[in-house]
Amino acid sequence: MNLAAETTVRVFGAFLAVYSFAYLIETPKKYVLRAGLVGALGCLVYTIGINTGLGEVLSSFLSALSVAFLSHTFARIFKAPVTLFLIAGILPTVPGTGMYQTVHYIIEGNQKMTAYYFTQTLEIAGVIALAIFVMDTVFGLLKKGGWKQNSLKYVRIVKSKVKSEDDVQ
Amino acid sequence: MEAEIKTTNDNCNKIMQLALDAGTVLLSNGAEIWRVEDTISHICKAYQVDDVDAFILSNAIFITGNNDKEAVFAKVKHIPLSGVHLGIVTEVNDLSRHISAGKYTLEEASTKLEEIRKRPAKNPFYRALASGIGAGCFCYILKASVTESLLTVVIGAMVLLFSLWAEKHSFPKLVKNILGGGMIALLALAATYIPFKTGVSVDKMIIGAIMPLIPGVAFVNSIREIANTDFLSGTVRMLDTIMVFMYIAIGASTVLSLYHGLLGGGF
Numbered sequence: 001m002n003l004a005a006e007t008t009v010r011v012f013g014a015f016l017a018v019y020s021f022a023y024l025i026e027t028p029k030k031y032v033l034r035a036g037l038v039g040a041l042g043c044l045v046y047t048i049g050i051n052t053g054l055g056e057v058l059s060s061f062l063s064a065l066s067v068a069f070l071s072h073t074f075a076r077i078f079k080a081p082v083t084l085f086l087i088a089g090i091l092p093t094v095p096g097t098g099m100y101q102t103v104h105y106i107i108e109g110n111q112k113m114t115a116y117y118f119t120q121t122l123e124i125a126g127v128i129a130l131a132i133f134v135m136d137t138v139f140g141l142l143k144k145g146g147w148k149q150n151s152l153k154y155v156r157i158v159k160s161k162v163k164s165e166d167d168v169q
Numbered sequence: 170m171e172a173e174i175k176t177t178n179d180n181c182n183k184i185m186q187l188a189l190d191a192g193t194v195l196l197s198n199g200a201e202i203w204r205v206e207d208t209i210s211h212i213c214k215a216y217q218v219d220d221v222d223a224f225i226l227s228n229a230i231f232i233t234g235n236n237d238k239e240a241v242f243a244k245v246k247h248i249p250l251s252g253v254h255l256g257i258v259t260e261v262n263d264l265s266r267h268i269s270a271g272k273y274t275l276e277e278a279s280t281k282l283e284e285i286r287k288r289p290a291k292n293p294f295y296r297a298l299a300s301g302i303g304a305g306c307f308c309y310i311l312k313a314s315v316t317e318s319l320l321t322v323v324i325g326a327m328v329l330l331f332s333l334w335a336e337k338h339s340f341p342k343l344v345k346n347i348l349g350g351g352m353i354a355l356l357a358l359a360a361t362y363i364p365f366k367t368g369v370s371v372d373k374m375i376i377g378a379i380m381p382l383i384p385g386v387a388f389v390n391s392i393r394e395i396a397n398t399d400f401l402s403g404t405v406r407m408l409d410t411i412m413v414f415m416y417i418a419i420g421a422s423t424v425l426s427l428y429h430g431l432l433g434g435g436f
Binding site: 136 | 200201204254255256257258259260262263266290295299300303306310375379380381383386389390392393415417419421423
C-alpha cells in the first residue's frame with residue numbers, strides 16, 4: 001500500500017516535471033498536457049521496473065521504449081511532430097545525475113566512483129538511444145507496410161489508388 | 170491544373186525561396202534533419218518544381234532547384250546552432266501539410282510563414298516558473314525531501330532567468346553553461362546556511378536544478394538523426410550535448426571543490 005502511494009506521488013511528480021519542461025521548450029498549449037502524460041507513463045514503467053528488481057539499465061530501457069511508443073502513437077493521432085512528446089517525455093530517464101556525478105568525481109579525484117558513474121551513464125544513454133532507434137524503425141516499417149502520410153492524414157494505400165497514380169504518369 | 174503549371178523564372182525563385190525559408194525556420198528552432206528535407210521537398214512538389222536537391226547539415230542548408238525552363242536556383246544558407254521553439258516547428262509542419270494539400274497560394278504561404286517566424290517566445294516570468302517547478306519535481310523524484318524540492322524550485326527559476334539573460338547578451342555557450350553550473354552550486358551551498366530542523370543535501374538540489382539547463386532537444390534529436398543515418402548532423406549535435414553536460418558539471422563541481430578545498434566546508 002505504501003509502495004503504491006509512493007509510486008503515485010512519484011508519477012505525479014514526473015507528470016508535473018515533464019509538463020513544466022514541455023512548457024519551457026515552447027510546446028504548443030494543446031500538446032503540453034499530452035507530453036506530461038507521456039512523461040508520467042515513462043516514470044511509471046521505470047518505477048515498476050526498479051521495484052520488481054529489473055535493475056536500473058533495463059528499467060531505463062523499458063521506460064524509454066514506452067515513452068517512444070506513446071510519443072509515436074500520439075504523433076499519429078494528433079498529427080503533430082513526434083519530438084513534441086518525445087523530448088519532454090524522455091527527460092526523466094536522461095542520465096543527468098550520472099553525468100554530473102561523473103564530472104564531480106573526476107574533479108574530486110575519486111577514480112573508482114568516476115568509473116562507476118561513467119559506465120552507468122554510458123549504459124543508460126545507450127539504452128535510451130536503442131529504445132528510440134527501435135521505435136523509430138518499427139513505426140517506419142508501419143509506414144512502408146501500407147500506411148502513408150497523405151498531406152493531412154494517414155491513409156491506407158489502396159491498390160486502385162496506386163493504379164490511378166500510374167495512369168496519370 | 171494548367172494554371173498551376175506555368176512556373177516562370179520569377180515564380181521558381183519565389184518557390185525555392187519559400188522552401189528555403191521554411192527549412193531555415195525549422196532548423197533554427199530545433200527540428201530534425203529529415204523533417205527539414207521533407208518540408209522542402211513537399212513545398213517544392215506542391216508548387217510543381219520537381220528537380221530539387223537539398224543537402225542539410227545541423228547548421229547549414231545547401232539547395233538547388235530547376236524547372237527546366239529558367240535559370241537554376243542555388244543557395245547556401247548558414248544557420249547557427251540556436252534556441253528551441255517547438256511551437257514554431259509544429260506550425261511550420263502544419264503549414265507544409267496544408268501547402269501539400271493545395272490549400273495555400275504562394276503569396277499566402279509566404280505571409281503565413283513570416284507570421285509564424287515572428288511568433289514571440291513566452292513570457293520569461295512564466296518560463297522561469299515552469300523551470301523552477303520542473304527542477305523541483307525532478308529533485309523530488311530523485312527522493313529528495315520536500316524542503317529540498319522547494320529550495321530547488323527557487324534555484325531552478327533563478328538559473329533559467331540567468332540563462333535567458335546570458336542568451337540575450339549572446340554569451341558563448343561555454344561561458345553561459347559554466348557560469349550556470351557554478352551559480353547552481355553557489356545557490357545550493359547558500360541554501361544549506363538557512364537553518365532548518367533537518368539538514369538539506371547539496372547534491373540532490375544541484376542534480377534537480379541542472380535539469381533546466383540540460384539540452385534535451387539536442388540529445389533526442391541527435392539520437393534520432395543517427396538512427397536515421399544522418400550521421401554527420403547527429404554526431405555534431407551529440408558532441409554539442411556532451412559538451413554542454415560537461416560545462417554544467419564542471420561549473421558546479423569547481424564551485425563545490427573550491428568550497429570544500431579552500432574553505433574546508435564552512436566559514
